[in-house]
Amino acid sequence: MLKVTGLQKIYNGGANAVEAVRDLTFELGEGELVCLVGPSGCGKTTLLKCIAGLMPPTSGTVELAGQAVTAPPPDMAVVFQEYGRSLFAWMSVRDNVELPLKEKKVPKGRRAELVAESLEAVGLTRFADSYPWQLSGGMQQRVAIARAVAYEPQVLLMDEPFAAVDAQTRADLEDLIRQLWKRLGVTVLFVTHDIDEAVYLGERVLVLSSSPTVVQDDITVDLPVERDQLTTRRDERFTELRARVYAQIQQAKNGTGAAAPAAAH
Amino acid sequence: MSSQSTTSDAAPGTGADGAPGPQEAQAPAPAPAGRPRRGTASGAVRAGAKLLHVLLLPALLIGVYAYASANSDSYYTPTPDLIAAAFAELWFSERFFADVLPSLARLATGFALAALLGVGLGVLLGLSARVRALAEPVLEFLRAIPPPVLVPLMILLAGVNDSMKVLVIVSGCVWPILLNTVEGVRAVDPVLADTARCYGIHGTTRLRVLVLRLASPQIMAGLRQALALAIILMVISEMFASSSGLGFAIVQFQRTFAIPEMWAGMVLLGLVGFVLSALFELVEGRALGWYRGLRAANRGE
Amino acid sequence: MTETTAPPPAVPVGAARRPRGAAARTGPNRPLLGTVGIVGFLVLWEAVPRLGLVSDRYLPPASRVLASLGQRATTPQFWTAVGDTLTGWALGLAIALVAAVVLGFTLGSLPRVRAFTTSTVDFLRPIPSVALIPLAVLMYGTDIRSTLLLVVYACFWLIYIQVLYGVADLDPVAEQTARSYGLGRLARIRHVLWPTTLPYLMTGVRLAAAVALILSITAQLIIGSPGIGREIAVAQSSGAVASVYALIVATGALGVVINIGVRALERRVLRWHTSVRGEATA
Numbered sequence: 001m002l003k004v005t006g007l008q009k010i011y012n013g014g015a016n017a018v019e020a021v022r023d024l025t026f027e028l029g030e031g032e033l034v035c036l037v038g039p040s041g042c043g044k045t046t047l048l049k050c051i052a053g054l055m056p057p058t059s060g061t062v063e064l065a066g067q068a069v070t071a072p073p074p075d076m077a078v079v080f081q082e083y084g085r086s087l088f089a090w091m092s093v094r095d096n097v098e099l100p101l102k103e104k105k106v107p108k109g110r111r112a113e114l115v116a117e118s119l120e121a122v123g124l125t126r127f128a129d130s131y132p133w134q135l136s137g138g139m140q141q142r143v144a145i146a147r148a149v150a151y152e153p154q155v156l157l158m159d160e161p162f163a164a165v166d167a168q169t170r171a172d173l174e175d176l177i178r179q180l181w182k183r184l185g186v187t188v189l190f191v192t193h194d195i196d197e198a199v200y201l202g203e204r205v206l207v208l209s210s211s212p213t214v215v216q217d218d219i220t221v222d223l224p225v226e227r228d229q230l231t232t233r234r235d236e237r238f239t240e241l242r243a244r245v246y247a248q249i250q251q252a253k254n255g256t257g258a259a260a261p262a263a264a265h
Numbered sequence: 266m267s268s269q270s271t272t273s274d275a276a277p278g279t280g281a282d283g284a285p286g287p288q289e290a291q292a293p294a295p296a297p298a299g300r301p302r303r304g305t306a307s308g309a310v311r312a313g314a315k316l317l318h319v320l321l322l323p324a325l326l327i328g329v330y331a332y333a334s335a336n337s338d339s340y341y342t343p344t345p346d347l348i349a350a351a352f353a354e355l356w357f358s359e360r361f362f363a364d365v366l367p368s369l370a371r372l373a374t375g376f377a378l379a380a381l382l383g384v385g386l387g388v389l390l391g392l393s394a395r396v397r398a399l400a401e402p403v404l405e406f407l408r409a410i411p412p413p414v415l416v417p418l419m420i421l422l423a424g425v426n427d428s429m430k431v432l433v434i435v436s437g438c439v440w441p442i443l444l445n446t447v448e449g450v451r452a453v454d455p456v457l458a459d460t461a462r463c464y465g466i467h468g469t470t471r472l473r474v475l476v477l478r479l480a481s482p483q484i485m486a487g488l489r490q491a492l493a494l495a496i497i498l499m500v501i502s503e504m505f506a507s508s509s510g511l512g513f514a515i516v517q518f519q520r521t522f523a524i525p526e527m528w529a530g531m532v533l534l535g536l537v538g539f540v541l542s543a544l545f546e547l548v549e550g551r552a553l554g555w556y557r558g559l560r561a562a563n564r565g566e
Numbered sequence: 567m568t569e570t571t572a573p574p575p576a577v578p579v580g581a582a583r584r585p586r587g588a589a590a591r592t593g594p595n596r597p598l599l600g601t602v603g604i605v606g607f608l609v610l611w612e613a614v615p616r617l618g619l620v621s622d623r624y625l626p627p628a629s630r631v632l633a634s635l636g637q638r639a640t641t642p643q644f645w646t647a648v649g650d651t652l653t654g655w656a657l658g659l660a661i662a663l664v665a666a667v668v669l670g671f672t673l674g675s676l677p678r679v680r681a682f683t684t685s686t687v688d689f690l691r692p693i694p695s696v697a698l699i700p701l702a703v704l705m706y707g708t709d710i711r712s713t714l715l716l717v718v719y720a721c722f723w724l725i726y727i728q729v730l731y732g733v734a735d736l737d738p739v740a741e742q743t744a745r746s747y748g749l750g751r752l753a754r755i756r757h758v759l760w761p762t763t764l765p766y767l768m769t770g771v772r773l774a775a776a777v778a779l780i781l782s783i784t785a786q787l788i789i790g791s792p793g794i795g796r797e798i799a800v801a802q803s804s805g806a807v808a809s810v811y812a813l814i815v816a817t818g819a820l821g822v823v824i825n826i827g828v829r830a831l832e833r834r835v836l837r838w839h840t841s842v843r844g845e846a847t848a
Contacts (some may be wrong), residue, residue: 100464411820542692
């Protein structure tokens with residue numbers, strides 16, 4: 001579904017050129033939920049922007065369903081970390097969700113249906129006519145998720161979407177993502193710096209090295225599909241996986257990991 | 266004490282350019298916009314106190330003026346009743362249609378043209394860093410020219426007529442609008458811009474839904490400055506060279522020593538300024554309701 | 567939360583910050599383009615009348631206007647006019663500033679008294695100061711006091727309102743902190759209230775400085791008090807087109823100097839201040 005091959009990104013600053021991403025290759029199967037985790041400043045956001053078609057890579061390719069991505073593709077939706085800045089403050093919640101559908105020329109009746117369904121799915125039906133800034137942070141991020149869901153993308157990209165919400169809201173939102181993913185069968189790439197979150201959410205976890213970034217490890221999360229904040233996080237397998245990701249990240253931070261080949265799994 | 270709450274009531278919501286009143290700043294609750302005021306318990310008492318707040322000082326000032334002018338033999342300060350009589354006689358007559366309405370029409374035309382031109386060019390400049398860098402020093406110079414000096418220039422170029430006066434207003438008012446639009450458009454949030462790209466929002470929709478809305482607080486600030494300027498330019502273009510209009514009438518009264526009439530003209534001009542500013546605030550309140558709410562919410566966090 | 571916005575550790579300071587799109591990274595060469603812009607503007611100005619696109623009776627070529635300006639700049643009369651204009655500007659601004667600061671701080675810290683003044687202020691503030699022209703003429707004639715009346719009236723409200731915003735912006739936590747450390751009333755004004763208000767005050771001064779020049783020139787133009795404005799009126803009535811343009815360029819230059827000066831002052835006064843506040847209310 002989503003294929004990244006030999007992706008490299010160098011920020012041009014003349015003599016100060018910075019290689020943010022060196023050589024990234026990975027693939028997401030249809031309907032997979034993959035978490036991307038890496039140490040601070042490892043170029044996760046850069047990578048995501050390249051995948052989203054917001055930024056041209058220096059070399060390498062991104063393919064979505066066999067099509068090369070050069071501009072934001074129509075069947076991809078992105079949820080940003082900065083929910084407050086990614087919602088249109090002058091539009092109601094409903095209009096925020098509906099606007100991209102209007103641009104996609106979705107007929108009016110269908111539009112209303114999609115908006116209602118997606119707001120229902122994130123539990124915000126009651127707040128359709130509020131402005132985003134009248135809602136709490138977690139609810140604002142739900143609006144952004146509803147907007148992405150209503151867009152009916154094949155691939156959903158999420159850039160540390162819960163980094164700025166409090167811990168309890170975060171747990172709720174994580175469950176919401178799992179639930180939406182199961183229901184919609186959408187392919188999800190979820191970027192995070194939180195190891196617990198990566199293991200809890202993902203079917204697979206890709207560990208990135210520190211900058212210049214390569215894929216350091218690719219771990220399959222063999223936890224049951226039904227997950228629960230209490231029992232899953234207590235699961236022994238969860239703890240093991242978390243420890244493994246943690247170790248990889250420590251290695252990446254110390255810079256010893258970049259050269260090491262990805263552990264076979 | 267109830268005085269605390271009457272304080273906030275007496276500060277009209279229209280007053281202060283959307284900046285926090287003292288009450289708001291001290292208790293930054295994320296108040297949802299457009300809610301009715303709370304508390305109806307002692308409504309009558311409050312209404313009375315509010316009325317007192319609004320009327321006391323103006324009544325006092327007018328009283329003092331009335332007393333002073335009645336007891337002074339100065340020719341230049343007629344008593345309020347004389348001014349009121351002159352006001353009624355002058356402006357509740359066909360002079361209103363001959364002098365005042367044409368002035369206001371020119372003001373509206375000039376302001377509207379300046380707004381179109383300023384916002385249009387401002388968007389163009391704001392969206393292109395290169396064009397902006399090219400034009401910046403020249404704009405910096407052009408906007409520093411005090412607009413009143415354009416009056417004699419426009420008389421040279423267009424003669425003494427309506428189009429001269431409109432031209433003066435346009436060429437004076439366009440700069441604050443233009444420069445504020447540039448600032449607003451330039452500062453489009455990168456996250457929001459990325460969001461729009463991801464969801465396929467581009468072209469005129471992007472301009473309408475994203476760029477102009479995001480820049481609207483700045484654009485409104487520019488329009489506000491321009492409005493004040495437009496009134497000044499309207500008046501002085503008529504004072505400098507004209508045979509009709511409010512500014513002309515006022516100067517005419519002054520030159521013929523028709524003092525109560527002159528005062529009546531000044532009062533009308535003051536009223537025009539006040540009403541236009543109130544109208545502007547009304548429009549601004551509607552256009553920027555979201556912005557006020559957003560700011561209040563951010564302060565509350 | 568700041569994780570993604572922080573620069574990667576390997577990045578040298580000042581190089582590629584947050585990736586924002588091509589324009590942000592490859593900034594154009596501003597001084598060069600700006601110079602090109604000025605030269606282009608002058609060439610255009612020179613060419614349009616010379617090519618006969620606009621009659622040079624209406625728009626004399628740039629060279630002629632600049633020559634006229636240069637010639638005037640050698641006369642003492644020109645510099646007297648500049649001096650008169652600047653005197654009206656500076657004196658009016660200073661009077662308005664002092665009055666607005668005194669009244670603003672007093673009423674700002676007495677909210678109950680201030681409540682009685684709000685309606686009056688809201689009525690008087692939007693009154694265009696040019697409405698006072700006839701009164702100024704009757705009372706002061708072409709004296710500099712005419713100019714001052716207009717300048718002070720216009721500038722006072724601008725600064726006064728900003729001071730009120732500033733006083734209102736006083737952080738109660740900071741105030742209480744100062745109290746709890748036993749700072750006296752004067753010390754609190756000096757160390758808490760004044761620094762809070764200063765950015766707002768500077769915004770008011772910046773706006774007022776431009777407006778003061780506008781009204782100073784207006785008074786000279788309409789009333790005929792001495793200054794560049796009157797020179798322009800004289801040049802216009804004698805049909806000296808190039809002179810009118812030259813004097814307009816001079817007022818523009820004066821405006822640029824004032825703008826730059828006020829901005830430099832603002833930066834200097836607020837150099838301790840991390841962000842520019844009160845900007846949106848301007």
